Amino acid sequence: MSVLQEYVPERGTIEINGPMTPERAAILTDDALDFLARLHHGFDARCLELLACRKERQREYDAGQLPDFREDTRAIREDDWRVAPIPEALRDRRVEITGPVSRKMVINALNSGARVFMADFEDSNAPTFANVVDGQINLRDAVDGRIAFTNPDGREYRLVDNPAVLIVRPRGWHLPESHLTLDGLPLSAALVDFGLFVWHNARALHERDRGPYFYLPKLESMEEAALWDEVMAFAENELNLPAGCMKATVLIETLPAAFQMDEILHALRTRIVGLNCGRWDYIFSYIKTCRNDRSRVLPERGQVGMTVPFLRAYSQLLIRTCHRRGAFAMGGMAAQIPIKNDPAANQAALEKVRTDKLREVRDGHDGTWVAHPALVPVAMEIFDAHMDGSNQLDRPLDELDIGRDQLLAPCAGTITREGFDNNVEVALRYTAAWLDGLGCVPIHHLMEDAATAEIARAQLWQWLHHGGLEFTDHAPITMALFDRALASHAHRLRDADVPGAARIDEAAELLTELTRADTLADFLTLPAYARL
Template sequence: MAAAQEQLHTGPAEVLADGGAYAAILTPAALAFLGRLHRRFEASRQRLLRERRQRQATWDAGALPDFRADTAAIRASDWSVAPIPAALCDRRVEITGPVERKMIINALNSGAKVFMADFEDSSAPTFANQLDGQVNLRDAVDGTIAFRSPEGKTYQLGDDPAVLVVRPRGWHLHDRFFSVDGASVSGALVDFGLFVFHNALALHQRDRGPYFYLPKLEAMEEAALWEDVMSAAEAELQLPRGTMKATVLIETLPAAFQMDEILHALRRRIVGLNCGRWDYIFSYLKTLRGHRDRLLPERGQVGMTVPFLKGYSELLIKTCHRRGAFAMGGMAAQIPIKGDEAANEAALDKVRADKLREVKAGHDGTWVAHPALVPVAQAIFDEYMPTPNQLDKLRQDVQVGREQLLAAPNGTITRAGFDNNVEVCLRYTAAWLDGLGCVPIHHLMEDAATAEIARAQLWQWLHHGDLEFPDHAPIDFALFDQALAAHTHRLRQSQHPGAARADAAAALISRMTHADELGDFLTLPAYEQLA
């Protein structure tokens, strides 16, 4: 791999601003390790991405996803995943957030069982964000992490921190700051490689992994690539095979048809599957973008009780527990509403209802986005799950087939729902372009998944034509352009995160919404504009 300075597309001033800390991460040995991973696995990654595009072309032409005929034996046969480490046997509440220093300390001290440190959807991958994240996690692993706020408040680790699990970026993302032989390195390999190179041995010596959440997988072959990468890394770092453990987010529609297969591909190291429900809704929209009969109503009407989401979550529980793996529930994105006790309590009631549904269905744990929600979710799981997990809840009553997984729910598109999609997509994108990937909007902590749902819905509603609001007014591009202009003006004049990037965000959203084809990911073109 080239020297670190030669890999950076940003100016040397940014590199030198924290040169000592970054240099300790970007050592020649660490860069050489990344180079070996890239040369060994990049061709496979590119092949798998081509296969994604080929599958999508068949769905755009009228086909629909289905369970694979060639893997029927895997689904039918009896097998189990490897034993789960003691540190991960009780995951009743997990907190997630970006790899920002104060966030890491607060999350590890939150009382949650697990903290998922996120290099993916809640992080905007500037060079500084990604490298600061590696520095912060190194300091968290060795126990020295501390933070002093501008107001003088000091933050440091408590005596019983949560178990650390790291989420690298997905296979589809490259990293423009690192290159090998003139080609960009996979963002997933950058995040994974730097973390394990510096921390795997220390974590292994404490029986703490390293542990990972793997995002955006669409097929068992993509899971198998992670198996190969982790096995290679273990061999290089002289760790026993299977030391690194993984939980896979089932957050794409194609993956819902291959849950057994994904577990099987990673059976030596997988701990469970997670209902990444917001990205799953986005994937439903994207995968079925060519099918007018699969349009979804506005985002607020697509909850976990609609048939295609209820079926997906219950099938995940049944599949995981049959194989001895955990079935993790989804995210509660609410954040405290200060100054309005009634509104705050109403929001907490929604969290309680969602977590009660999850624990009664058989989930082994759940996600929250804010430390204040940890005791709320834990109280529900403590009451209804007195044991560390619910692996004995096999859910043999669940019978979910292709039609339920693909069934579009009834509902409407209101003016308020349309307008909210425009606003949320704009505000999130502007903040992301300004380097912030985790954004509070209307008392919810939003990451890229919400913006993806919003812009995918707008594209579908506008491109399939002849759609109306309940008052029969047409849903058309004139209305979209007007709403986008109005929200751009308001954002530009506001104190919201990303206000300075309002115009750039609006231009990107307008271009992607007017395009003839729904773009795969908002973050791909946005990345080229990221500072």
């Protein structure tokens, strides 16, 4: 691995720890690195303070305190105010496709027929140096309209006319970027992803009335949203762009954030466009936040759908909150993918997607997510048939009484041996693939990413550390069963033709450490990052 040092005048030394090429050097220019250093000096300290606040809140939850609506922000929730007008390019978001920033994916997603492509540096992207920097190359070329890709079989991929609107999801505040260090300290991954993208693309996108636009992940408080507002305002000023031209959609994918939807909208009110039901991370956050609360242990993940009470309350509150403030309420991800060799199974999977999207549009969502291009027409058909106009902002608000108890409602269900075993397999296979550089992996006809794998991993910890839990056949759930299941899957997969097979043993070791630990780790990707 080559190491290139760049001296940034008056701001220290940035080290690039990764194999450089001329194409990557065109992204990691002196001017771009100088901009990253300014972002770091301006905002990293505040980021670290807010991450410390997260840990303090979690200590309170672990001690028995429940998340709740904030008393000090009651006026924000009760007063009448609305967010800034939504740009024309984002007025119709009925179907959005998401995926990593690999070159072929970027082209296929922009060409998919979806209204929006969310280019993801986070949950569907393993943050190797190559993936992070090459992803920036791919997005720059897409913005320029010159992106192309040739498959090994000779097939060529190029952009169609009028591709989807591009929205970029940088990584969350909690993640470091250790491949880029300033005086030996890792830069914030969020600021790296954001900074490199706007440095190379913001001007071109603004001139075409296309933003730049962002999806903001993993927020837990209005203060974290306010920090993003400050970052974007700083970047607009540095790049001589109009104030407020950078727009954001926030994923409500943590349990603490569900109690601050109004406050998050208010903190970003001059630039926010909407909130999104990040359902898979939200389930993971429910487990993590309530990890010491035996009354809120969840059943196996296949039983935790959007119709269970706590998720139903969350999605309905998001719709009502957004529409009251003039913001979009975006629906969640359909993780199903086409099943090519089994028409009956494929039809059943598509029916699940249709049912999910029908619930969303009837509830009042303004759009939804899919993970595969083949699902775009399925979701589009549902929203075209049931949504009058380009969104549902003018739909009368439902009278809802959703409070703390509804958002924290325990979830009924069971844990089967099959569900337990599936969690072990998914957590193991995904971790191995992630270590091997893949951030999204098809497993049993579902597209698994970091969020869905986190559910599997966190549930295993939860079930094994709350003693006395049983399977449906009344056999106890024990660490010995976990050990046997993990060993069995590792033995079977070690030489199998699956993504990450070469890293199976390393993934098993890491999964054992995390599952046996006395405390549920905040994120799988943090300890795994050191092994990339």
